[in-house]
Amino acid sequence: MNTRSSRHRPRQQRSNRVWAMLAALVVVLVSGMAGCSVMGGDGDGDSQTPQVAAAHDRVDERGGTLKALSLGPVLSWDPQRISARDDAAFAGRTFLRTLTAYQPSTDPRNQSRIVGDLATDAGTPNKDLTAWSFTLREGIAWEDGSPVTCEDVRYGISRTFASSVITGGSTDALAVLAVPKLPDGKPVYAGPYATGATAAAGLAAYDKVVACKGSTITFTLSSPVSDFNEMVSQPAFAPVKKSADKGKDGTYEVFSNGPYKLASPWRASTGGSWERNPHWKASTDEVRRAYPDRIxxxxxxxxxxxxxxxxxxxxxxxxxxxxxxxxxAIQQHIVTVDALKERSVTAATGLVDYLAPNLTSPIFAKVQARQALAVATNREAYVTALGGATTGRPTSTLIPQSLPAHHDEDPLAAGNRGDADRAKVLLGQAGLSLPVPLRVVYRSSPVADKAMAALVAGWTEAGFAPTLTPLKDDYFATIGQRSAAKSYDVFWSNWAPAWASASTILPALFDSSMNISAAGPGRDYGYFTSTATNAEIQVIGAMADRTKREEAWAALDVKLLEQGAYIGLAERRALYIAGSDVRNLSANEVIGGVVELADIAVRQ
Structure with missing residues (x-):
């Protein structure tokens, strides 16, 4: 689980700044997935498909009270401050609507479908993808009955620019909107709370790039962004009514435009109750069914x-x-007792564990050596040590199953158990003498220790002589330092997409032009450097057709695997259980493998 983002040096190319901001965003999002990355327990390494919908009968009637139980803590309900994926998912299905959203479905293959939410559709770009327009639906209201307007959307997004007041959430707006920059790289616009002579000029600049004409909002971007309509599904692009904005004091303030509103002020560390928003209309909402009367x-x-x-x-x-x-430890009991299994769901979270070979190490100077490590890696053993099929599934790719760019290619034909004999051949082709010393660093925990130890046997049989180094404190900060490249040959890491596109994975991790600097590797811990890959990332990012774009990301990922840029280990899973009166229990893998609250119901 990533605990902090990497710092990247400023870049002249705007598109590279976009990728850098996306990388920092995903780190923040992954950091919030506390329940999804815990290692522990015992079990087998079965890689069966998760059961994302419970066996209980469906109901399509409104009523009842759903009790949602969580460890927490929720850090904020302010749209522009929300960072954790589970908090974003809860907010987005209950009280917070965005221009677009992912359609609920009990079939993971359909969960990546982007639809209009506040907007009538998924948006319209100009020819070169530097401007996007969205038209708001009629009849959407705030909890006080006033209409949600284009100006409300514009105002909500403007709050992201108030970086000294509104902190913790996505800063994508700063990265992609064509607001001019000052010499120090900061936007000329400082947000809606700024005062003074420069504030007026900044607001004028913002007004030019986020413009309202009636119910249509148009965004002018600093460079082409082909999946901007997916980016705006995040809470940071949600509307805020100016008169309801509490500024720095609004961490837990909720002013709803969705099916539920807070019945009383939120109590940090305890929670709160959500009741129906009487001004929400099901006829304006193709995403949320909102069956319970209260949560x-x-x-x-x-x-x-x-x-x-x-x-x-x-x-x-x-x-x-x-x-x-x-x-x-409890999961294994749940899935083996029929009465419990039928009221539980297991879903992939999108969080993928992987290894990054250090290309600055003499051991991995040749591609055959990196391929040998990949071929020698026993992913099934790793998953078994994590806790078995309910905690993860073996994977060779960083692209989660639920994303359109996911593929099942295994270009090195390594399989999930590895092939020690082939690995030895590859080490010979690399000109290395056996045994090959291998210094591996990873983030330590009781089960992480067990999982990494499970990889040692396969590596040893293949001709490596591995030494594991567990680190506990400031792991990602440590391996992000230049000095780490001299100390370790392999880095363990993990990653999760910010939305349903590989554009939030491959550029963030393998575009060396934005990652690698004198300060360190950024998120490219293995120092993978390829001008051809960097150029291909720019080309793919400018593809307008979503299907072709995601196919191109998949093809690029296969090339990265062939070059030994990384070694996939496991995509993590989560298991949720509900009481016997809960119906329509399912999980949404695209928004983090979380409980799908858009469809859940309570039996009357």
Whole structure:
């Protein structure tokens, strides 16, 4: 689990600044997935497809109270401050609507479909993808009955520029909108709270690039962004009504335009109750069904306690659902008891563990040596040590299953168990004498130690002599330092996409033009450098056709695997359980493998 973002040096090319900002954003999002990356438990390495919808019968009736239980803590409900993916998912399905959203579905293959939410459709770009327009639906209202306007959207996004007041959320708007920059790289616009002579000039600059004409909002971008309509599905692009904005004091303030509103002020570390927003109209919303009349959100409860309470199915738990993944030790019991399994779901989270060979190490100077490590890696052993099929699935690619760019290519024909004999041949072709010393660093935890140790046997059999170095504190900051390149040959890491495109994965990790500097590797821990890859990233990022663009990302990923740029290990999974009166339980893999609250219901 990444705990901090890498710092990248300023770039002259605007597009590279975009990728850098996206990289920092994803680190923030992944950091919020506390329930998804916990290592622990025992089990087998079965890579079966997750059961993303529970076996209980569906209901399509409104009513009842859903109890949502979570460890938390929620750090903010302010749209422009939300960073954790589970918080973003809850907000986006209950009280916060954005221009676009991902369509709920019990079929993971359909969960990446982007649709209009506040907007009538998924947006219209100009020919060169430097401007996007969205027209708002009629009849969408705030909780006080006033209409949600184009100006509300414009104002909400403007708050991101107030970086000294509004902190913690996505800063994509700063990266992609064509607001001019000052010599120090900061935008000339300082947000809606700025005062003084320069504030007026900054506002004028912002008004030119985020413009309203009636109910249509048009964004002018600093460079082509082909999936901008997916970027705006994030909370940071949500509307805020100016008169309801509490500024720096609005961390937990909620002014709803969705199906639910806060019944009383949010209590940090305890939670709050959500009741129906009487001004929400189902006819204006093709995303949320909003079946429960009320959602009682309780945070501050340990995940094991939550799971045990719901498994017991007592009077206070029959209408409850866990928003955090059950601990791996409990998961095995849940999936083997039919009465529990039928009210549980297992879903991929999009968070992928991987290894980055250090290309500055003499060991990995030749591609055959990197290929040998990939071929010698036993992913099934790694997953078994994590806790088995409910905690992860072996994968060779960083692109999660739910994304359109996902592929099942195994260009090195390594398989999930590895092939020691072939690895030895490749090491010979690389001109290395056996055994080959291998210094591997990883983020330590009790089960991480176990999982990494599970890889040692395969590597040893293939002719490597591995030495594992566990680090606990400031892991990503440590391996992001230049000195780390001299100390280690292989780096463990993980990554998750910010939205359903490989554009938030491959450029962030393997575009050396934005990552590698005198200060360190950025997120490119293995110092993978390829001018051809960098150029291809720019070309793909400017493709207008989504299908062709994601196919191109998949093809680029295969090339990266062939070059040994990285070695995929496992895509993490989460298991959720609900009480016996909960219906329509499912999980959405595109928005983080979280409980799908757009469709959940309570039996009456």
């Amino acid at each position: 009682d959100y309780q945070e501050g409860i340990e995940t094991q306690t939550v799971a045990q309470q719901i498994m017991a199915d007592g009077d206070n738990s029959r209408e409850a659902v866990s928003l955090g993944s059950a601990p791996p």
